[in-house]
Structures are given as structure tokens and as C-alpha cells.
Amino acid sequence: MIRVLRAAAVLLFVSSPVLAEKVTDFTLPNGLQVVVIEDHRAPVVVHMVWYRVGAADEPPGRSGIAHFLEHLMFKGTDDVPPGKFSEIVQAQGGNDNAFTSWDYTAYFQRVAADRLDLVMKLEADRMRDLRLLENDVTTERAVILEERTTRTDSDPAALFAEQTQAAQYLNHPYGIPIIGWRHEIEQLDRDDALAFYSRYYAPNNAVLVVAGDVKPDEVKRLAELHYGPLAPTEGLPPRNRPSEPPQLAERRLTMADPRVAQPYVARSYLAPERNSGAQEKAAALTLLAELLGGSGTTSVLARKLTFDTKTALFASADYDGDTLDVGTFGLIVAPAPGVSLEQAEAAMDAAVDQFLKDGVDPKALDRIKAQIRAQQIYANDNTSGLANRYGAALANGLTIADVQAWPEVLQAVTAEEVMAAAHEVLDRRTAVTGYLDTAEEQGQ
Amino acid sequence: MTFMKWAAVALILAVLPARAEIAIQNVTSPGGITAWLVEDHEIPFTALEIRFRGGTSLDLPGSRGAVNLMAATLEEGAGPLDAQGFAEARDGLAARYRFFAGQDSVGISARFLTENRDEAIDLLRSAMIEPRFDEDAVERVRGQILAGLASDAQDPANLAMRRFSEMAYAGHPYGSDGDGTPDSVAALTRDDVLDAHRATMTRDRMYVAAVGDISAAELGPLLDHLLGDLPALGRQMPSVAGWHLDGGVTVVDYPSPQSVILFGQEGMRQDDPDFFAAFILNEVLGGGRFSARLMTELREKRGLTYGVSTFLAPMDYAQAYMGQMATANATVADSIALIRQEWQRLATEGITAEELAATKTYMTGSYPLRFDGNGEIADILVGMQMDGFPIDYPATRNAKVEAVTLDDVKRVAARLLVPEKLHFVVAGQPEGVASTE
Numbered sequence: 020m021i022r023v024l025r026a027a028a029v030l031l032f033v034s035s036p037v038l039a040e041k042v043t044d045f046t047l048p049n050g051l052q053v054v055v056i057e058d059h060r061a062p063v064v065v066h067m068v069w070y071r072v073g074a075a076d077e078p079p080g081r082s083g084i085a086h087f088l089e090h091l092m093f094k095g096t097d098d099v100p101p102g103k104f105s106e107i108v109q110a111q112g113g114n115d116n117a118f119t120s121w122d123y124t125a126y127f128q129r130v131a132a133d134r135l136d137l138v139m140k141l142e143a144d145r146m147r148d149l150r151l152l153e154n155d156v157t158t159e160r161a162v163i164l165e166e167r168t169t170r171t172d173s174d175p176a177a178l179f180a181e182q183t184q185a186a187q188y189l190n191h192p193y194g195i196p197i198i199g200w201r202h203e204i205e206q207l208d209r210d211d212a213l214a215f216y217s218r219y220y221a222p223n224n225a226v227l228v229v230a231g232d233v234k235p236d237e238v239k240r241l242a243e244l245h246y247g248p249l250a251p252t253e254g255l256p257p258r259n260r261p262s263e264p265p266q267l268a269e270r271r272l273t274m275a276d277p278r279v280a281q282p283y284v285a286r287s288y289l290a291p292e293r294n295s296g297a298q299e300k301a302a303a304l305t306l307l308a309e310l311l312g313g314s315g316t317t318s319v320l321a322r323k324l325t326f327d328t329k330t331a332l333f334a335s336a337d338y339d340g341d342t343l344d345v346g347t348f349g350l351i352v353a354p355a356p357g358v359s360l361e362q363a364e365a366a367m368d369a370a371v372d373q374f375l376k377d378g379v380d381p382k383a384l385d386r387i388k389a390q391i392r393a394q395q396i397y398a399n400d401n402t403s404g405l406a407n408r409y410g411a412a413l414a415n416g417l418t419i420a421d422v423q424a425w426p427e428v429l430q431a432v433t434a435e436e437v438m439a440a441a442h443e444v445l446d447r448r449t450a451v452t453g454y455l456d457t458a459e460e461q462g463q
Numbered sequence: 464m465t466f467m468k469w470a471a472v473a474l475i476l477a478v479l480p481a482r483a484e485i486a487i488q489n490v491t492s493p494g495g496i497t498a499w500l501v502e503d504h505e506i507p508f509t510a511l512e513i514r515f516r517g518g519t520s521l522d523l524p525g526s527r528g529a530v531n532l533m534a535a536t537l538e539e540g541a542g543p544l545d546a547q548g549f550a551e552a553r554d555g556l557a558a559r560y561r562f563f564a565g566q567d568s569v570g571i572s573a574r575f576l577t578e579n580r581d582e583a584i585d586l587l588r589s590a591m592i593e594p595r596f597d598e599d600a601v602e603r604v605r606g607q608i609l610a611g612l613a614s615d616a617q618d619p620a621n622l623a624m625r626r627f628s629e630m631a632y633a634g635h636p637y638g639s640d641g642d643g644t645p646d647s648v649a650a651l652t653r654d655d656v657l658d659a660h661r662a663t664m665t666r667d668r669m670y671v672a673a674v675g676d677i678s679a680a681e682l683g684p685l686l687d688h689l690l691g692d693l694p695a696l697g698r699q700m701p702s703v704a705g706w707h708l709d710g711g712v713t714v715v716d717y718p719s720p721q722s723v724i725l726f727g728q729e730g731m732r733q734d735d736p737d738f739f740a741a742f743i744l745n746e747v748l749g750g751g752r753f754s755a756r757l758m759t760e761l762r763e764k765r766g767l768t769y770g771v772s773t774f775l776a777p778m779d780y781a782q783a784y785m786g787q788m789a790t791a792n793a794t795v796a797d798s799i800a801l802i803r804q805e806w807q808r809l810a811t812e813g814i815t816a817e818e819l820a821a822t823k824t825y826m827t828g829s830y831p832l833r834f835d836g837n838g839e840i841a842d843i844l845v846g847m848q849m850d851g852f853p854i855d856y857p858a859t860r861n862a863k864v865e866a867v868t869l870d871d872v873k874r875v876a877a878r879l880l881v882p883e884k885l886h887f888v889v890a891g892q893p894e895g896v897a898s899t900e
Contacts, residue, residue, distance in 0.1 A: 060505055061835045093753070102763060105753045110821055112828015129832060161766025168721045169769050169789045173619070277718065280613035316539075316550035325603065326547065332610050355606060386554045393557030393576055399506050400836040 040405055043235035044419055047242060049251045050223025054409050054419065055238045056230035058402045064231035065403050066138045067127040068146070069410040071226070072219035074197040075121040075260050075344070081211050083199020086119040087163055088212045092126065093117075094155045096148040101155055104141060111137060121193055122343045123414035129403065132232040136241055143245035146220055149213075156209045164205070167198050175276035179285070179455045186270045186451045187287050190261045191344055223251035226413045230406035258416075263289065263345055266449040275458035281332070282456045283353040284364045289449040290348035292340045295417050301340045302428045303440035304348060309387045310379060310437065311371070312336025312350065317383065320352070323370040330358050330366040343415045348444050360454045375441060379434035391429050485834055487844065487854050490673075492683035494691045498671035499844045499854065500682055503837060507577040509675035510837040512845040513690070515569040516668040519641030520701045520780065526655045527636075528643020532601070532608060533659035534564035539600035541589040546600050549590070558583040560590065566641050567779045568849065569663050574838065577676045580685075588689050591664065596656050605648060612645055619717045619890035620787070623725040626715050627708075627888045631727070635704035637781055665697030666690065672844035674837040704781035710883045711899035712799070715890040722795045722891025723787070726802060728884040730784035731875075733777035733850055739863050740871040741775060741879055746822045747814045748805065749773030749786055754821070756805050757786070767794050771802075784879065795893035803882055810880035813873030827861040 041057040074085045095101035108115045113130035115138075128138040171177045181196050188194030198204070227246065229238045266289060293301035312320045312335040324331035332353045340346040350371070354363035398404055412422045488500045519530045538553075538560060539546040553560060556579050561572040571591070575583035615621040625640060632638035642648070669690065673682055706729040731741045749757040751772040761767045773786035790798045814822075834840050834857070847856055889896060 060503060061831075063832050063835050102753065106821070109752055109754065109825045110828075112825055112830070112832060114829065114832075131828060131832065158764070158766040162762055162769060165721075165766065165790065166769035168791065173719050173721050173789070278617045280615075280617040281610045314550060314554070317547050317554065322547070329603075332606050353610065356609075382551075386551060390554055390557045393508075396506060396508050396576060397559070397574060400508070400510075400838055402835065 040399055042409070042419060042423070045235075045239060047222065047247055049247065049249055050221075051225055051227055051242070051246050051249075052413060053227045053229070053238065053242050054413065055233060055235040056228070056402065056405050056409065057233065057235070058230065058399075058405075059232050062132045062232050063129065063402070064132040064135050064229060064233050065127060065129050065406045066135060066142065067125055067228040067230075067406055067410050068142050069123050069125045069226040069228065069414040070220055071123060071224050071258065071414050072215075073120050073122045073124055074195065074199075075192040076219070076258065077192065077195075077215070080203060081207065081215075082195045083163070083197075083204040084207055084211050084215050085124055086198050087160065087204070087207050088215055089117045089119045089124050089126075090159050090163060091151055091156065091212050092145055092149065094152070094159065095150050096145050097150055098144055098148065099141065101152065104145070107141060108138060113138065119197055121197060123411065125410060125414070127406075135229065135233060135238070139241050139245045143249060146222065146225070146246070147249050149216055149220075151209050151213065153209055156212065160204070160207060163198070164201070167201060167204065171196070171198065172201075175274070175278050176455065178276075179274050179453060182272060182274060183285060183287055183451050183453045186272055186453075187289065187347060189264060189266060191263050192260055193342070193344065218252060218255075221252035221255070222246055222249045224255055226410055228406045228410040228413075230402045230409075258343060260344060269447045270451045271453070272451065273454045273456065275456040277458045279455055279457045281353055282360055282454070283351055284360050284367065285453045285455070286350040286364075286367070287451045287453075288348045288444050288446065290338060290340060290346050290444045292342045292344060292346040293417065295421050298421060298425060298428045299432070299436065300440055301338075302425070302432050303436040304338045304340060304444060305429060306384065306387060306432050307437050307441050307444075308336045308338040308348065310383055311374065313387065317386075319374050320350070320367065320370055323373070324352060324363075324366055328366060329355055330363060331355060334367070341411060341415065360456060364452065364454075371445060375438070375445070379437050381434060384434055384437070388430055391426065395426050485840060485857060487857070488679055489854055490679045490682050490686075492686045492691075494687035496666070496669070496671065496683075496686045496690055498673055498682060498686055499848060500672070500677070500679055501674045501837075501840055501844070502676075502678060503674065504676050506837065507676050508837070509575055509577070509580065509673055509677045510841040511571075511573040511575070512672045512841040513571040513573075514670045514845050514849055515664050515697070516567065516670070516779070516849065517663050517697065517700060518565045518568045520566050520636040521659075521663050521698045522636060522641070522643075523655075523658070525647075526651060526659075527639060527647040528608070528641070529651055529655040529659040530569065530663055531564045531642050532604060532648065532651055533596075533656045533663070534562045534569055535608065536596055536600055536604045536656060537562040537590050537594050537660075539604060540595040540597050541586075542593045542595075544589070545595070545597065546603075549586070552586055556583050556586065558586065560587055562590075564641065566637060572838075572842075580677070584685055584689055591689070592692050594660065596653055596660075598653060601653055601656060605651070608642060608648055609645055612640075612642060612648065615640070615642075619715075619719060619723040620725070622715050622717060623723050623787075623888045623890040626713060626890075627725050627727065627886070630713070630886070631706060631708040631783065632704045632781060633707045635780065636701055637704045637778065661694055662698035665694045667696050669693070670845050670848040672841045672848065674841040674844065701780055704778075706781065706783075708886050710881075710885055712887045712889065712896060713900075714893060714896060714898045715888060716892065717890045719891050720791065721789050722792050722889050722893045723789050724795060724798060724887055724889050725785065725787050726799075726885055726887045727783050727785035728881055728886065730775050730777060730782035731879055732782050737871065737875045737878075738777075740867045740875040743819065743822050743826070743864070743867055744809065744814065744872050744876055744879065745773055745775050745784070746826065747818045748809055752825070756809070757788075757802065760801050760805060761788065761790075761798060765797075765801075767798050767801075771798075792892050793894050795889055795891065796895045799887055799889075799896065802887075803885065806880055806885055807882045809876050810882055811877075813869065813876045816869055819867070819869055819872060823864055823867070826864050830857075830861055830864075
């Protein structure tokens with residue numbers, strides 16, 4: 020098998036680089052940025068509008084308004100009656116939906132390529148002409164409260180993640196949940212939604228991504244026709260959210276819930292985000308996460324905790340730096356039966372300390388780079404995934420050049436850069452350590 | 464512009480044909496293994512899907528969970544490689560393998576680059592033909608499965624499904640969790656795992672689909688090498704499960720602000736001549752889109768839930784028509800009443816001409832959109848073979864949808880939907896709702 024491995028490694032590095040996806044971009048006079056990703060293998064197109072606004076842009080006390088508005092965007096315009104938007108798309112065999120993050124809100128349709136004109140017309144229509152009936156707003160607020168109950172309040176792991184995130188950020192609104200705190204959702208109204216909408220939903224605050232069996236010239240013609248006449252919002256300020264002060268003290272929290280079956284310890288550190296023209300540190304942190312906990316079998320944490328000492332059932336590491344502002348680097352360890360959370364945390368810290376002393380295993384780094392390179396090939400099989408990658412990056416202030424350079428930036432990371440990033444980020448003063456534990460059922 | 468003009472535009476476009484344009488080849492290897500292949504040489508990798516019919520339903524009495532444990536341990540060492548050596552070899556090749564066990568099949572998904580295809584297939588072959596099932600690997604995976612079972616026992620959706628299955632498929636493997644119980648998994652031995660491997664991954668029950676950068680001439684020998692040394696014959700298939708559940712309500716006590724409601728009755732076989740009519744009926748009732756009747760009544764009009772949906776579940780040895788939603792404990796009774804009401808209304812009235820037309824344009828228009836990517840297509844092709852569909856099915860399927868009439872749906876609604884047989888399992892602490900028995 021060693022022979023096979025060596026042959027494989029040689030093959031991987033002598034091959035010519037894979038052709039990148041074919042991407043064209045332009046900007047309309049009203050400020051709408053447009054990206055076209057061509058994939059002519061199937062007669063399908065994905066049409067997405069990404070607004071450069073998310074939960075972290077909400078006014079104080081109005082948490083959840085970005086996500087609430089996302090729901091209300093399906094409630095009709097001056098031309099399309101409430102609830103008809105999706106019906107029209109689906110009558111074409113298409114599917115549509117939307118999602119909200121801290122940094123962006125995106126709307127998409129996936130349809131046959133010859134139906135692009137229709138979905139573009141619909142999406143352009145609701146960029147400026149939303150009409151909201153009071154009754155629809157009230158009913159939809161009940162829906163998002165049920166959504167919060169389903170996704171968060173019924174799931175101790177989600178509640179725990181929400182508490183951890185709130186403790187991680189002392190000042191930045193990333194500490195506030197995207198869906199909103201329940202007591203604030205309950206107070207959201209039509210005026211909140213419309214104020215947020217009229218300010219932020221505008222061509223000069225949006226990125227249009229069209230991916231699939233389309234030609235850039237045709238996309239341009241349609242975009243000029245449908246989005247071209249829309250008025251920009253004048254005087255949109257730069258996206259300066261409250262920023263983090265120096266974090267000087269480690270935070271720790273413990274949560275127990277009878278619904279928890281598998282306890283775990285989660286450690287989250289503040290970590291620099293990926294920035295335009297300066298992606299190197301984010302690349303090093305991406306590889307650090309892979310090395311520490313990217314594989315359940317061969318990563319540093321898996322080898323030490325799952326295989327050698329059998330302290331953990333599983334262990335993982337994760338870097339989230341695809342954010343506008345400062346991101347996080349996380350570690351999770353689920354202890355094996357009979358191992359306490361304290362012991363699991365101690366073993367996790369010992370493994371990380373040992374890694375900081377030993378440095379990077381060059382073979383492991385090579386394997387991870389080979390996988391990242393192949394990921395580019397596999398990613399080209401998924402047009403929606405490509406559209407998401409470009410849309411999210413551009414909504415977060417990165418450029419097309421940044422997105423296309425990213426694979427090479429990752430390949431260029433050295434072991435020394437990984438270790439420098441590790442020493443910088445793995446600083447307990449910026450960390451939150453949380454225990455999610457089981458609890459006895461309470462008597463009725 | 465008015466809405467009428469929008470609708471007119473939509474109507475004109477809807478008559479344009481949208482076809483799934485894929486050329487499926489039926490490949491027979493020199494050794495006699497058949498596979499469906501779609502060549503696409505644009506991206507230098509291949510998606511390979513393999514299924515073995517049977518799955519966890521082939522567990523022997525007393526060793527529930529053996530097939531699942533086997534599938535989960537396939538990747539934990541093979542031939543000369545231990546678990547870490549195998550993972551290193553796989554990652555060095557940048558190949559992706561996934562092994563999984565469902566109640567009707569054991570499945571293998573593989574993605575491999577053209578540039579090291581032979582090595583990637585060699586490695587996959589060793590996992591399939593000569594897995595080690597080392598004691599320490601079995602123990603490690605067993606621990607992970609037990610942790611998963613413990614989590615399932617605290618998951619209201621899982622609790623509801625378990626209780627429903629226990630009642631509906633009593634005495635059949637479908638009635639219990641294919642992952643096993645904590646006790647059954649704890650008792651499994653390495654020999655049970657070896658037995659499960661020999662019994663389920665055999666050539667008499669195998670289905671293969673490949674899509675991507677590979678020719679028919681290359682695929683045949685590859686399949687012989689990869690699969691030719693598997694045993695010819697496997698364990699006898701299970702018997703039909705039957706349906707042992709009557710209408711009513713079962714409450715599974717679970718402390719939570721919200722209840723999960725799982726509901727269902729007996730369904731329809733996939734090879735039933737009326738299956739397409741039933742499929743349309745389901746789309747109208749609760750197919751998951753916002754326009755579905757249940758979604759309109761419960762979410763859009765009343766804000767009772769984030770989502771409610773229904774689905775036909777034709778399995779190899781039983782057929783169910785199921786639905787699921789979650790709602791606050793205080794609104795469970797209202798929600799159940801509304802679902803029953805819609806079930807009854809559809810059973811007696813059928814659907815409208817408008818609903819039929821809109822559902823047809825959605826189903827026929829969305830079908831070609833599924834064939835988007837090598838991985839997606841391979842998955843569809845292997846599923847079609849397991850369902851016994853002909854190789855030209857993608858070209859004929861939309862015509863079958865178009866052929867369904869309003870009367871067909873009405874007839875099927877009256878035959879399929881039996882409101883008094885609808886059973887609700889509620890996991891939560893619903894207010895004013897109690898078990899009927």
C-alpha cells in the first residue's frame with residue numbers, strides 16, 4: 020500500500036491544474052453587482068440575489084428582523100399577490116427558497132434555463148415593491164416563533180450553541196442569534212420590517228449570481244431589463260458594526276438538560292476572518308482545523324483521543340472565518356463512557372499542547388492539500404454550490420479574484436504558517452469553554 | 464403589471480417541453496455484471512453508486528444492528544491497512560467513499576478522480592472484499608453507534624417514528640430500529656459482523672450506476688475487478704411486513720415546549736398502476752411546498768407550525784402514507800383536527816382541476832432539474848434499477864404524469880385515504896390530547 024500511496028502522491032502533483040469554473044462579472048449603473056457562472060452540462064439555472072445585510076446589521080432590540088423580513092418577502096408585491104411568488108416559480112417546475120445569516124440574506128430559484136427571464140422578473144419586482152398586509156405579518160410572526168421552538172428551544176445543543184456564541188462576543192452583534200431572542204421576536208412588527216427593507220434591499224446593496232446553462236450576454240440583457248430600472252438606496256453607510264474590545268478573560272459555562280444524551284465539551288476561540296487580498300491567515304487556520312480535527316480517524320485529536328487514549332467517542336475542530344467581521348475557531352470533544360467532561364477537556368488541552376510542541380506532520384499536510392485540490396474538481400459537479408460560494412464571498416466583501424485565488428492560497432500555506440496561526444489563535448483569554456451535560460429528569 | 468399578466472406568461476412557458484436529456488447506457492462487464500452508465504467527460508472524476516438489496520432487514524433474530532455495525536466498520540481497515548492506514552490511503556488519493564445501511568439496502572457511494580482511478584478502485588475493493596473488522600475498530604464504532612442510539616432516545620421525532628413503526632410493523636424487522644437497541648448492539652460479536660458482511664453484500668442482489676469521466680469499455684473490467692469476487696448468493700430476503708395499526712392517537716410523553724406529530728396509514732406500492740395519481744394527490748395534500756393544502760391551512764392561514772408535510776413511503780415489504788409536523792403543545796389538538804379534516808375532504812372531494820394542472824406543471828418541470836451533476840444522476844440511476852424501472856424511464860416518466868386525469872385522482876383519493884385509519888403518534892406533552900387506547 021505504501022507503493023500505491025507514493026504513486027498517488029506523484030500523480031496528484033504532476034497533473035496539470037484543473038480548469039477553474041467559467042465566471043464573468045459586471046456591475047449595472049445602479050450598483051447591482053452581477054456574477055455569471057457557466058455550466059452547460061444540464062439545462063438548469065440557479066438564480067440568486069444576495070443582499071449585503073444580515074442579522075448583525077439589525078437595530079438594537081430588534082433581533083430577528085432580518086430573518087423575519089426574509090419570510091415576509093414571500094408575502095406579495097404591488098404586482099404579485101401574497102403567497103403567489105412560489106406558486107409561479109413552481110408552476111414552472113422550479114423551486115425557490117431563502118436563507119439568512121449574520122452577514123447576508125439570500126433568495127434563490129432553481130429552474131429550467133429557459134425560465135430565467137421569469138424568475139428574474141419576479142425577484143427584481145420584490146426588491147423594491149414589497150407590500151405587506153398586517154394580518155400576514157401577524158400570522159408569519161407566529162410561524163417564526165414556531166420555527167424558533169423547533170430549531171432552537173426544542174434542541175439543547177442549539178440552545179447551548181446560542182449561549183456559547185453570546186458569551187464569545189462581548190460587543191459584536193454576532194453574539195445575538197440570527198433567528199432572534201424570543202422576547203424580541205414577539206415584539207417585531209410591520210414597521211420594523213418595512214424600515215429594514217426599504218433601507219437595505221436595493222440594487223447597490225445586492226449581488227446577483229446566475230449559474231448554469233446561460234450565456235453572460237443574455238444574463239446581462241435580462242439583468243438590465245429587470246434590475247436596471249430599480250433605484251439604489253442613497254447614502255448607504257459602510258458596514259461598521261460594533262467591534263470586539265480586547266478579550267482579556269476566559270469565559271466558561273455549563274448547561275445541563277435531561278434531553279442531552281451525549282455530553283460534550285466545546286471550546287471556541289476568537290479567530291481572524293478571511294479578508295480580501297489577505298487570505299493567508301484564514302487559509303492557515305483552515306488547514307489547522309483540518310489537521311487538528313478534520314478527520315475522525317487521522318487528525319491530531321482523533322489519533323490522540325479516539326484511538327490512543329480512548330478518551331473520546333469523537334473529536335473535531337472547525338474554523339469559521341467566512342464572515343465579515345471576526346470569526347471563531349472551535350474544538351469539540353465528546354467523552355467516551357466513564358470519562359468526565361473535565362477529563363475530556365484536560366485530554367483535549369494536552370493534545371493541543373503536544374501539537375503546539377511537535378508541530379505539523381508534513382505527510383498529513385500533504386494529504387490534506389491533495390484533498391483540497393480534488394475538492395475543486397468535485398465542487399464543479401455542483402452548480403448551486405459554486406453559486407453559493409461566490410455569492411457568500413461577494414456579500415462579505417471578497418472579490419472574484421479572492422475566490423479564484425483561494426485554492427492556490429491554501430496550497431501555498433507552509434507548516435510554519437500553520438503553527439504561527441495556531442499559536443496566535445489558541446489563546447485562552449479569547450476563549451469560551453462550555454460543558455453540555457445530561458441532567459436528571461425532573462419530577463412532574 | 465397585474466397578476467393576470469404574470470399568470471399568462473407562466474402559462475405560455477409551461478407548455479414548453481423540458482426533458483431530461485441524458486443518454487443512459489446498459490453496460491455488461493465481461494464477467495456478467497450489469498450497470499447503468501452515463502458518460503460525461505467534462506469533469507475528471509466518476510461517481511459510482513452500488514446497492515445490495517436487503518439491508519438491515521436481513522439481521523438475524525438476536526443480532527439486531529449487525530448489518531448496520533458491519534457497514535459502519537467497512538471503512539475501518541482492510542487488507543494490510545488498519546483504520547488509520549486506510550484513511551490515509553483514501554485521503555492521499557482524494558477519493559471519497561461512503562458505506563451505509565438502510566432497512567432495504569446496503570449502499571456504497573464512491574467518488575474518485577480519473578488520474579488515480581485504478582488505485583482508488585483497488586482501495587475500495589479491499590474495503591468491500593477483505594475488510595478487517597479488527598476488534599478495536601468494532602469496539603470504537605460500537606461506541607459511536609451506542610452514543611447515537613442514546614441521542615435518538617432523546618429525540619422526539621425519532622421517538623415518534625419508533626413507536627409508530629413498532630405498532631404498524633409489529634413482528635417484522637421494519638418494526639424495530641435497524642441500528643439495533645443498546646442491548647442488542649452491546650451483545651454483537653465480531654462473528655456477527657462477519658456474518659452480516661457475507662450475508663448482505665453479494666452479487667445476487669447488486670445494482671450499479673456510474674456517471675462521469677469513464678467509458679463503457681473501461682467500466683466493465685473495473686466492475687469485474689471491484690465486485691467479481693463477492694459471494695454469489697446471500698441471505699434469504701425477509702417476508703412481507705403487513706400493516707397492524709388502526710386509527711387513533713398515541714402519546715409518547717416527552718418534556719418539551721413543542722410536540723412532534725407523526726401521522727400515517729397504509730400506503731400504496733410503487734408498481735401500482737395508480738401510483739402517479741397517488742403521487743399527484745400527495746403533492747396537493749402535503750408535498751412540502753407552500754401551496755400544499757396542509758401547509759396553507761396550518762402554516763399560512765394559522766401560523767401553527769414552521770412546516771407540515773406528507774410523503775408516500777413505498778418500501779420493499781410494506782407501504783405507508785406518512786406525514787409529520789411540530790407545533791406548540793397547546794395547539795396539537797387543533798392541528799390534528801385540521802389534518803383529519805383535510806384528509807377527509809380530499810378523500811370525498813378529490814382535487815380541483817386547477818390543482819391538478821399546477822401539480823402537473825410542477826412535477827413535469829422539476830423532473831429534468833433533478834439530473835444536475837454526476838453524483839445526483841448516479842444516485843437516481845441506481846434507485847431506478849432497484850425500483851425495477853426500465854432504462855428509458857427518464858424519457859417516458861413525464862408522459863405518465865401528464866396522463867393522470869381528475870377522475871384518476873378522485874378514484875385514488877377514495878381508495879387510498881381512509882380517515883378513520885389515520886393514526887397519530889404525538890411525542891411531547893400535548894394539551895387536551897390523550898392516547899386512544
